[in-house]
Amino acid sequence: MSYxxxxxxxxENHHAPQSFWTKYVWSQDHKVIAIQYTLxxxxxxxxxxxxxxxxxxxxxxxxxxxxxxxxxxxxxxxMHGMIMVVYLLxxxxxxxxxxxxxxxxxxxxxxxxPFLNMLSxxxxxxxxxxxxxxxxxxxxxxxxxxxLYPPQAILPGxxxxxxxxxxxxxxxxxxxxxxxMGGLNYVTTVLQARTRGMTLMRMPLSVWGIFVATILAxxxxxxxFVSAVMMMFDKTLHTSFFMPALVSMGQQLNYKGGSPxxxxxxxxxxxxxxxxxxxxxxxxxxSDLISVHARKCIFGYRMMVWAIVIIGGLSFVVWAHHxxxxxxxxWFGFFFATTTLIIxxxxxxxxxxxxxxxxxxxxxxxxxxxxxxxxISTFLIGGLTGLFLGNVSVDIPLSNTYFVxxxxxxxxxxxxxxxxxxxxYHWYPKVTGRMYSEKLGQAHFWITFIGAYAIFFPMHYLGxxxxxxxxYAYENYAFIPESAHTLNAFIxxxxxxxxxxxxxxLFNIMWSVRRGTAAGGNPWRAASLEWYTPQTPPEHGNxxxxxxxxxxxxxxxxxxxxxxGGDYIPxxxxxxxxxxxxxPPPHPKAHLSPHHDPAExxx
Amino acid sequence: MSANATLRANGGPHDARGNGPAWPxxxxxxxxxxxxxxxxxxxxxxxxAYMMRAAYDDWRPITFVPWQLYCSxxxxxxxxxAWELARRHVAAGxxxxxxxxxxxxxVLSAMFVLSQLYAWQAMTAAxxxxxxxxxxxxxxxxxGLHAMHxxxxxxxxxxxxxxxxxxxxxxxxxxxFLFVLWxxxxxxxxxxxxxxxxxxxxxxxxxxx
Numbered sequence: 167m168s169y170x171x172x173x174x175x176x177x178e179n180h181h182a183p184q185s186f187w188t189k190y191v192w193s194q195d196h197k198v199i200a201i202q203y204t205l206x207x208x209x210x211x212x213x214x215x216x217x218x219x220x221x222x223x224x225x226x227x228x229x230x231x232x233x234x235x236x237x238x239x240x241x242x243x244x245m246h247g248m249i250m251v252v253y254l255l256x257x258x259x260x261x262x263x264x265x266x267x268x269x270x271x272x273x274x275x276x277x278x279x280p281f282l283n284m285l286s287x288x289x290x291x292x293x294x295x296x297x298x299x300x301x302x303x304x305x306x307x308x309x310x311x312x313x314l315y316p317p318q319a320i321l322p323g324x325x326x327x328x329x330x331x332x333x334x335x336x337x338x339x340x341x342x343x344x345x346x347m348g349g350l351n352y353v354t355t356v357l358q359a360r361t362r363g364m365t366l367m368r369m370p371l372s373v374w375g376i377f378v379a380t381i382l383a384x385x386x387x388x389x390x391f392v393s394a395v396m397m398m399f400d401k402t403l404h405t406s407f408f409m410p411a412l413v414s415m416g417q418q419l420n421y422k423g424g425s426p427x428x429x430x431x432x433x434x435x436x437x438x439x440x441x442x443x444x445x446x447x448x449x450x451x452x453s454d455l456i457s458v459h460a461r462k463c464i465f466g467y468r469m470m471v472w473a474i475v476i477i478g479g480l481s482f483v484v485w486a487h488h489x490x491x492x493x494x495x496x497w498f499g500f501f502f503a504t505t506t507l508i509i510x511x512x513x514x515x516x517x518x519x520x521x522x523x524x525x526x527x528x529x530x531x532x533x534x535x536x537x538x539x540x541x542i543s544t545f546l547i548g549g550l551t552g553l554f555l556g557n558v559s560v561d562i563p564l565s566n567t568y569f570v571x572x573x574x575x576x577x578x579x580x581x582x583x584x585x586x587x588x589x590x591y592h593w594y595p596k597v598t599g600r601m602y603s604e605k606l607g608q609a610h611f612w613i614t615f616i617g618a619y620a621i622f623f624p625m626h627y628l629g630x631x632x633x634x635x636x637x638y639a640y641e642n643y644a645f646i647p648e649s650a651h652t653l654n655a656f657i658x659x660x661x662x663x664x665x666x667x668x669x670x671x672l673f674n675i676m677w678s679v680r681r682g683t684a685a686g687g688n689p690w691r692a693a694s695l696e697w698y699t700p701q702t703p704p705e706h707g708n709x710x711x712x713x714x715x716x717x718x719x720x721x722x723x724x725x726x727x728x729x730x731g732g733d734y735i736p737x738x739x740x741x742x743x744x745x746x747x748x749x750p751p752p753h754p755k756a757h758l759s760p761h762h763d764p765a766e767x768x769x
Numbered sequence: 770m771s772a773n774a775t776l777r778a779n780g781g782p783h784d785a786r787g788n789g790p791a792w793p794x795x796x797x798x799x800x801x802x803x804x805x806x807x808x809x810x811x812x813x814x815x816x817x818a819y820m821m822r823a824a825y826d827d828w829r830p831i832t833f834v835p836w837q838l839y840c841s842x843x844x845x846x847x848x849x850x851a852w853e854l855a856r857r858h859v860a861a862g863x864x865x866x867x868x869x870x871x872x873x874x875x876v877l878s879a880m881f882v883l884s885q886l887y888a889w890q891a892m893t894a895a896x897x898x899x900x901x902x903x904x905x906x907x908x909x910x911x912x913g914l915h916a917m918h919x920x921x922x923x924x925x926x927x928x929x930x931x932x933x934x935x936x937x938x939x940x941x942x943x944x945x946f947l948f949v950l951w952x953x954x955x956x957x958x959x960x961x962x963x964x965x966x967x968x969x970x971x972x973x974x975x976x977x978x
Contacts, residue, residue, distance in 0.1 A: 278796040358796040388811035405906035423827045
């Protein structure tokens with residue numbers, strides 16, 4: 167059965183990839199691919215961050231920076247949005263966290279299709295490279311806004327209609343192929359490669375979040391693919407899928423009869439599930455972080471799982487709340503407002519359960535925990551403003567203002583990014599075997615957390631004041647008072663400071679790879695399976711000669727467990743733990759010798 | 770590669786019930802099912818877009834069905850049958866026969882793609898060009914995408930022929946799916962009339978203009 171029985175350990179190492187190229191570059195090991203995904207996403211995310219700071223320069227100090235003209239401003243907006251939503255968050259949560267955590271958390275040796283997994287990363291990298299190429303093509307990247315609405319996306323007058331839009335559509339198509347290949351892997355691995363005893367309802371919530379988000383991605387990305395392909399036809403072959411008959415720059419164009427609204431439906435049929443493709447893994451990661459660092463079983467595990475599933479299902483029937491101002495039938499507005507408000511129920515349920523998990527917990531304010539708490543706070547604020555915008559009558563006056571910018575940055579920008587940071591800080595010791603500087607991590611948290619509030623909270627006010635979004639310059643509008651300009655300058659200063667402060671994070675993780683103190687196999691005293699690999703960082707094949715057996719869920723904290731001062735029971739500790747408080751003292755290496763109790767295996 | 774082969778050969782992960790290695794066949798079959806769901810979603814979304822567009826009053830349906838499309842349909846039936854034959858040969862342990870049958874299926878698939886190209890040519894020759902009107906654009910787009918899925922299958926099929934193992938069963942399953950998908954595409958493009966769409970929309974309460 168085991169892969170070490172016939173070969174000794176030395177011999178088995180013999181089979182593991184040896185050369186630098188096979189080990190780190192053309193790797194089929196899910197852990198290496200996860201790191202490749204993460205580093206690529208962090209790189210392109212840094213580009214997105216720089217673009218946002220350039221926009222803030224213009225907004226805070228209009229006209230002071232000659233190189234930011236209206237065209238480049240719109241290009242920055244577009245690329246910032248697209249990079250952050252698709253190329254950073256989606257790739258990092260599914261490709262990064264998904265790849266690393268799924269096999270380790272369900273007790274598999276690797277993804278079920280390692281070669282496909284490798285292809286997925288290389289297609290993703292190709293998509294990122296193509297995206298970067300658009301900065302260098304004639305005319306620059308597209309400036310159509312991240313939603314790429316036709317007809318303006320492909321008409322002259324919008325920056326980047328020569329090449330930028332084509333490059334963007336190609337890059338998206340390649341990304342979707344990558345995400346589909348990865349997604350097939352994640353879903354199949356969760357369904358097929360779980361170890362003995364790892365039932366679906368024993369999986370950590372991180373896996374549940376990533377699993378459901380992957381299903382959403384598999385079903386939603388085709389909609390983006392359809393709209394990208396059809397727009398590509400309109401641009402290059404002059405078909406009229408989305409392009410109505412129109413006059414542009416004084417000339418009657420050769421388009422007729424297309425429907426821009428059709429694009430909006432297709433785009434948001436992808437775009438809304440996309441919000442949850444990013445949010446569900448964040449929910450999962452936060453649940454795990456809170457449970458581990460508050461030393462308490464997650465409150466209402468079953469409820470949490472069903473909430474994830476229900477949110478995933480509902481996310482497909484709310485898309486048109488992004489289109490209230492497009493002129494829809496009132497009954498449609500009614501329908502979509504209702505579904506949008508219903509989705510707040512399972513979401514609020516999750517927030518309650520996190521809070522109830524914290525209630526009377528043994529809270530350790532470690533760096534991951536700080537980020538988890540920060541997530542709850544920002545997600546709550548962003549979610550509550552979502553209730554405003556979900557109502558048609560409130561949305562229509564606010565739709566084109568900074569209120570929307572504030573809302574979606576709180577709920578979909580800051581919150582998932584805090585979850586990403588929390589997750590990276592939490593699993594860093596497992597990935598590298600070393601601990602980062604706690605002090606730098608805390609500084610990074612407080613600057614990012616307070617900074618995020620300082621940046622986005624005033625935007626709610628600006629929005630209610632009526633400051634329109636998407637404008638390049640705000641001078642000479644009678645309805646925008648002087649104080650709004652002062653506030654804009656303040657936001658820009660904070661944004662620049664927070665942007666630069668992310669260097670703390672980059673420095674911390676790079677420095678600690680070599681210089682950090684050794685972390686040991688399980689520094690957080692966590693109960694879930696990924697902390698019980700024989701080696702840290704885990705080697706190729708993850709589990710040594712024998713796969714672990716699982717006997718319980720991932721959240722047995724605050725109970726008498728094996729080990730000195732243990733207040734938790736590992737998932738793979740034998741079935742004798744948990745039932746009998748006077749259980750015999752465990753062997754120090756109990757996790758290395760998984761139990762082979764045939765009675766445990768249901769026939 | 771060899772490391773992964775080792776992992777597989779000596780006991781991959783167990784399925785949830787602990788009944789021995791679940792790789793590779795169970796996982797591949799699940800993977801294929803998930804993939805077919807994704808492809809169905811993709812074509813389903815095209816169908817929705819098509820019908821939304823067809824509901825507009827300036828829609829001009831395609832009235833001309835090039836005979837090559839019937840030829841394609843026939844070829845795809847033969848593909849399906851050839852793969853099915855290959856699958857049964859594998860099940861009976863006749864690997865050589867399976868190999869020939871699946872090579873036949875691949876050749877038939879290539880002929881299907883050529884026949885589709887021929888149909889495109891006939892359409893263009895009859896002045897139904899890609900940008901002439903939305904119905905034509907949809908025709909080229911959807912049939913082209915279907916042909917690409919056939920060609921992608923041929924790449925996977927070539928690997929399956931080389932191994933001549935159980936993967937051939939998966940190919941058979943995929944080609945049956947491609948055939949059903951083709952029938953759906955055919956029906957969508959030539960049988961879904963604007964009247965039908967309008968009737969459908971009014972039934973479920975969507976206003977048509």
